[in-house]
Amino acid sequence: MPKVSELQKLQSDNRTARKPFQWQFLLPQYWGIWLGVALILPLIYLPLRYQFKIGHFLGKLLFGLIKSRRADTLTNLSLAFPELSEDQRLEMAEKIFINAGVGVFESLCAWYRPDVFTRCVTVSGLHHVKNAQSQGKAVILLGIHSTLLDLGGRLTTMFTPLDVVYRPQNNALLDWFIFNARSKVYSDQISHRDMRHFAKNLKDNHVVWITPDQDFGLKQGVMADFFGVPAATLTAPRRMAKLGNKANPPAVMILHFYRETPDEMPKGRKPHYHIIFSPIIDNYPTEDELADAKRINQLLENYIRIDPTQYMWFHRRYKTQPTGIRYYR
Numbered sequence: 001m002p003k004v005s006e007l008q009k010l011q012s013d014n015r016t017a018r019k020p021f022q023w024q025f026l027l028p029q030y031w032g033i034w035l036g037v038a039l040i041l042p043l044i045y046l047p048l049r050y051q052f053k054i055g056h057f058l059g060k061l062l063f064g065l066i067k068s069r070r071a072d073t074l075t076n077l078s079l080a081f082p083e084l085s086e087d088q089r090l091e092m093a094e095k096i097f098i099n100a101g102v103g104v105f106e107s108l109c110a111w112y113r114p115d116v117f118t119r120c121v122t123v124s125g126l127h128h129v130k131n132a133q134s135q136g137k138a139v140i141l142l143g144i145h146s147t148l149l150d151l152g153g154r155l156t157t158m159f160t161p162l163d164v165v166y167r168p169q170n171n172a173l174l175d176w177f178i179f180n181a182r183s184k185v186y187s188d189q190i191s192h193r194d195m196r197h198f199a200k201n202l203k204d205n206h207v208v209w210i211t212p213d214q215d216f217g218l219k220q221g222v223m224a225d226f227f228g229v230p231a232a233t234l235t236a237p238r239r240m241a242k243l244g245n246k247a248n249p250p251a252v253m254i255l256h257f258y259r260e261t262p263d264e265m266p267k268g269r270k271p272h273y274h275i276i277f278s279p280i281i282d283n284y285p286t287e288d289e290l291a292d293a294k295r296i297n298q299l300l301e302n303y304i305r306i307d308p309t310q311y312m313w314f315h316r317r318y319k320t321q322p323t324g325i326r327y328y329r
Helices: 004-011 028-045 046-066 067-080 086-112 124-135 147-154 172-182 195-203 236-240 289-304
Strands: 123-124 139-142 163-166 186-191 205-209 221-226 229-234 251-259 274-278
Touching: 004 139, 004 172, 028 046, 028 172, 046 086, 067 086, 086 124, 086 147, 086 172, 123 139, 124 139, 124 251, 139 221, 139 236, 139 289, 147 172, 163 172, 186 195, 195 205, 195 236, 205 236, 221 289, 229 289, 236 289, 251 289
Parallel strands: 123 274, 139 205, 139 251, 163 186, 163 205
Antiparallel strands: 221 229, 251 274
């Protein structure tokens, strides 16, 4: 079987131009990041089994240390899974942090050692993308903030070229580091504020991946249930779906990926991942933005429930509440 990097090149060898290095990155304010990179990056040359063990330890450590994020996670889980006991939610929250710790190494390997994941992935629903492309359509893939976010993107590029919509990091060095690492993966990176760039890529019939599952308030969103709780939901996907070729509008579908194996791998075994492309979401968008938002949230929820511990529940998903309720203290 071809390696991950070889399959990716078969899809597209175009890559985003890299951001230039800035000498200000050598200032003392960035030394902590450089130290972290120097300590963690060499570890990706260990066997995956040992990387996952370190990631497991890192996740448990952060679960104990970052009390605010732990509290936010438990709040989210109490809202989304009221049927679970407090102990069950505590166990689930710890597992989310463990998956995030493992995800650090999954992402780093996706950027710098992708071929360690050769023969580690299966895919279903790819024909939905290929059928849309055969009809001359651009494709918009709606996804979630998964703990294996960048590995999922890398594995997806084995099957189709992929542009990604991103939000620049607040820290300039982190933004430089992550953007340039992702330039190895994606055909193009589009700032979430650059709709002209997004529209151009749709007109060129690209496949573009966005993750519209976070709370950015109601200036560009509506309140729609997410796991049964009202949540500020972006209406950007429906506006994006109206861009591109008016005579042959983009096909919109869900992209989901997850690790099917636990992080505790026995010697000689490798992790396994599965990618799902949903059928094209028909009759989308409609004239009813609230109904559209509810529909997308329900579809995303259905896929998250495959393994909720691989979702980034430490984000404040329910922070916007017009009723004045404050879930996060």
